[in-house]
Structures are given as structure tokens and as C-alpha cells.
Amino acid sequence: MGPLTPSALEPVETADAGFLATRADALVNWGRKNSLWPMPLGLSCCGIELMAMIGPKFDIARFGAEAARFSPRQCDLLIVAGTLTWKMAQACRTIYDQMPDPKWVIAMGVCSSSGGMYDSYAVVQGVDSLLPVDVYVPGCPPRPDAVIDALLKLQKRIERENPLKRVISGPATELDDTGTGARVYQPNAAVRRSMLDRHPHAPRAPRPLPHPGGEEEPS
Amino acid sequence: MSQAPAQRETRERIAKALEGIDHQTSESRDGMTCVDVDRDGLHETLLRLRDFAGFSQITFVTAIDRHPAEPRFEVAHQLWACAYADRVRVRTRVNGDDPRLPSCVDLWPGAGFMERECFDMFGVGFDGHEGLKRLLMPEEYEHHPLRKEFPHQGIEPDKLYREWDAARRAEWEASS
Numbered sequence: 001m002g003p004l005t006p007s008a009l010e011p012v013e014t015a016d017a018g019f020l021a022t023r024a025d026a027l028v029n030w031g032r033k034n035s036l037w038p039m040p041l042g043l044s045c046c047g048i049e050l051m052a053m054i055g056p057k058f059d060i061a062r063f064g065a066e067a068a069r070f071s072p073r074q075c076d077l078l079i080v081a082g083t084l085t086w087k088m089a090q091a092c093r094t095i096y097d098q099m100p101d102p103k104w105v106i107a108m109g110v111c112s113s114s115g116g117m118y119d120s121y122a123v124v125q126g127v128d129s130l131l132p133v134d135v136y137v138p139g140c141p142p143r144p145d146a147v148i149d150a151l152l153k154l155q156k157r158i159e160r161e162n163p164l165k166r167v168i169s170g171p172a173t174e175l176d177d178t179g180t181g182a183r184v185y186q187p188n189a190a191v192r193r194s195m196l197d198r199h200p201h202a203p204r205a206p207r208p209l210p211h212p213g214g215e216e217e218p219s
Numbered sequence: 220m221s222q223a224p225a226q227r228e229t230r231e232r233i234a235k236a237l238e239g240i241d242h243q244t245s246e247s248r249d250g251m252t253c254v255d256v257d258r259d260g261l262h263e264t265l266l267r268l269r270d271f272a273g274f275s276q277i278t279f280v281t282a283i284d285r286h287p288a289e290p291r292f293e294v295a296h297q298l299w300a301c302a303y304a305d306r307v308r309v310r311t312r313v314n315g316d317d318p319r320l321p322s323c324v325d326l327w328p329g330a331g332f333m334e335r336e337c338f339d340m341f342g343v344g345f346d347g348h349e350g351l352k353r354l355l356m357p358e359e360y361e362h363h364p365l366r367k368e369f370p371h372q373g374i375e376p377d378k379l380y381r382e383w384d385a386a387r388r389a390e391w392e393a394s395s
Contacts, residue, residue: 087357089380121364121373122356129377 025164032076032102033158034064036151039075039099041092043082046109046141050081053144063151072098077154078131079147083111084124096131102163106150107133109141116140226252229305236272240264253308261311262321265296269326274298274307277323280333282341286367291315292343296323313343322347340365 038060040050053060060066069075072095084092096105107127110116113136115125127133134157135150229252230244240263243255256264268274279297290312297308313320322345324331334345335354342363345351352358362374 086376086380089377090383093380093384119372121369121371121376124377130380 025162028163029159029161032163033155036065036077036104036154037067037069037075038065038077038079039072039095040068040070041078041080041095043080043084043088044111046081046111049141049144050079050108050147053147058144058148060148060151063148063155065151073100075099076103078103078105079108080105080112080127080131081108083116083118084127085122086124087122089124089130092127093130104134104154104158105131106135106137106147106154108137108147108150110138111140113138225305229303229307232272232303233268233307236267237264240267247308251306251308253310255310258311258313258320261309262323264309265323265326268298268307268309273300273302275301277327277330277333278306280330280337282337282343284341284365284367289314292318292341294320294337294343318342319344319346321345324348339363342366
């Protein structure tokens with residue numbers, strides 16, 4: 001960063017300025033993975049660990065993810081931290097739908113991963129019945145180190161994504177994950193829904209209920 | 220059975236306040252003074268305990284489901300007398316087919332939330348409570364979770380969410 005002299009505005013020899021050759025999608029992935037903005041959905045004690053993770057001691061600013069916004073429109077990483085009840089599930093799904101594409105989800109703690117010890121009528125048995133989860137973090141609550149590890153694993157996954165495939169090969173519209181040609185419900189038009197870059201953790205089918213009132217057949 | 224002086228004093232005060240009301244006084248296993256009244260005398264009992272026996276504060280309203288037995292629900296009001304530093308528990312049995320009893324919101328406005336929770340969890344109605352609606356469960360939910368016949372994992376806990384999600388899906392498909 002030198003002073004802006006008149007000579008800096010003139011054309012320079014390429015070899016003097018230095019240059020960088022890369023693939024376009026690698027560049028996009030590099031930008032995305034180092035600027036994940038988390039949407040903290042702190043629902044119970046995991047939320048406290050999440051605050052510690054964002055704070056100065058654990059400091060996820062080192063990984064470019066410290067900009068926790070409380071508006072889903074500005075976020076691309078939903079961290080479901082804590083016990084999700086069925087009454088809260090509508091709010092959680094609404095938040096996820098409001099986040100712009102591309103977006104990722106971390107299920108923090110055993111409650112959001114599987115319901116945890118709350119095997120009861122009030123609690124969602126794993127947020128993956130509502131949302132596509134990218135990384136699960138075990139622990140009750142997990143230490144901030146564990147969530148940072150999940151963040152790094154997610155960054156490694158983002159590196160391997162192929163963000164430009166849709167741009168080059170045209171809009172991936174009428175294909176769903178099962179290949180039946182049925183249109184997939186996604187309130188955000190750009191959410192991944194092609195065969196090519198489909199999400200590896202598509203929302204699973206609702207869990208069959210154990211009581212006789214349930215309608216689903218166990219598969 | 221010998222009673223501690225403090226408890227004897229409490230029971231004398233209660234007996235004096237409740238003269239003329241059909242009630243039974245006993246001591247529960249945890250040592251608390253209990254007053255058993257029926258549904259019709261409950262409101263008058265609470266009123267007299269508040270005004271004549273010094274039980275100025277209501278600390279708890281809840282119910283117990285003694286399922287195969289009838290009357291099925293045992294509703295407990297716990298009161299606290301600040302000036303005397305003692306407590307009393309007022310117990311009322313109500314039937315399972317008509318679980319209603321008078322509300323005490325007009326005596327203690329703060330009892331409203333506790334009665335709402337009791338209604339939410341047990342389905343016990345409180346006459347005279349304006350706006351007796353569910354406190355914890357979704358308002359459209361049809362079952363009462365702390366009743367004995369309610370299964371551990373619930374009855375269709377995701378039903379309201381799935382209906383909401385299906386309605387959004389239909390709206391999305393109609394708009395695109």
C-alpha cells in the first residue's frame with residue numbers, strides 16, 4: 001500500500017505488478033467460505049456458548065465469521081443453538097426461508113441434532129426434519145472449540161462446491177432430488193434443487209410416530 | 220399425633236376463619252397444613268383465608284391427575300401468609316367429565332397465569348377467568364399433556380407445523 005502517485009495510474013508491466021491465476025468458482029468459494037455471516041438462533045444453553053464463541057476469547061473473527069446479524073436477510077449461516085420446540089419450529093423455518101441463497105445450517109448441540117434428552121411431545125427430534133443440516137455438533141452444550149471445528153469443516157465443504165455450474169449450464173429448474181420431475185418446494189427460487197449440485201443432506205422425511213394416532217408408516 | 224406449636228396456631232387460625240364452611244383440615248406428609256373443600260365452597264374458602272386468616276399471597280395453583288380414581292383431578296391452591304410466615308394448601312377434587320371450578324382471579328389477579336397453565340396442562344376450566352387460553356402449548360393444540368392418558372412422546376406434536384408448512388407450500392405453488 002504505497003502512496004497513490006501519478007505513476008500508479010499509468011499502465012504497468014504485468015510482471016511488475018504481480019498477478020494471480022485461479023479458477024472463477026475457486027475464487028467464489030474462497031470468498032464465501034471466509035465471509036460466513038452467522039444467524040445466531042440461540043434457543044437455550046447452547047446460545048451462551050455461541051456468545052462465547054463470537055466473543056473475544058474464542059473469536060471467530062479469525063475465520064471471518066464474527067458478523068452475527070440479527071436479520072436473516074443479511075446472513076448465510078444459520079446456527080440452530082439449542083432445543084427447538086414445535087411451537088418455535090415455524091419461526092425457525094421462516095428464518096431459514098428468509099435467508100438469501102447460498103446458505104448453510106449448523107445444528108449445534110444434541111438437542112438440535114436429535115432432540116437430545118428431550119424425547120417429549122414438545123421438542124423437535126432433530127432440526128433436520130425441517131431444514132437441510134450441513135454440520136452436526138455433538139455436546140450438551142458443545143464447547144466453542146467444537147463449533148469452531150464445525151465451522152472449519154463447513155469451510156472445507158464450501159471449498160468443494162461448484163457455484164458456477166448453474167450459471168454456465170443454465171437455470172436448474174424442473175428437476176428434483178428424486179429425479180421424478182416434480183417441482184420441489186423451495187420458497188427461495190435459487191435454492192439448490194438440481195440433480196447436479198443437490199444438497200447432500202436434503203431434509204429427511206418426517207419421522208414415523210410411535211403412537212397409534214400417527215399416520216405415517218415406518219419405512 | 221403431636222403438633223408443633225406453630226402448626227397448631229395455624230390450624231386454629233384457619234378453623235376460626237372458616238367457621239360455617241364444610242371443610243376438613245389435615246396435615247400432609249411433607250408437613251403442610253391442608254384444607255379439603257368441595258368445589259362450591261372453594262371461592263368462599265379462599266376469600267376468607269385471604270381476608271380473615273392473613274393468607275395474603277397465592278403462590279401456586281396446580282392440579283394432580285389421579286386417573287383411574289374419581290373424582291379425578293385434585294386442584295391445589297397454595298397460599299402464603301407473610302405476617303405469620305406459614306402456608307396452607309387448599310385441595311379440591313373435581314370430576315373428570317366436568318372439570319370446572321371457580322376462578323380466583325378476582326381475589327389475586329396474579330393467579331391468572333397459573334390457572335392458564337393448569338388449564339393448558341390438565342384441561343381444568345376456571346369459571347370467571349377472562350381469557351382462559353393456553354399458556355405454553357400452541358393455541359390450536361387439542362390435547363392436555365399432563366393428563367395420565369397422554370403418551371410420553373405426545374399426540375401428533377408436529378401436526379400444527381405440518382399443516383402450516385403445507386399451507387405455505389400450496390401458496391408458493393399457486394404463485395409460481
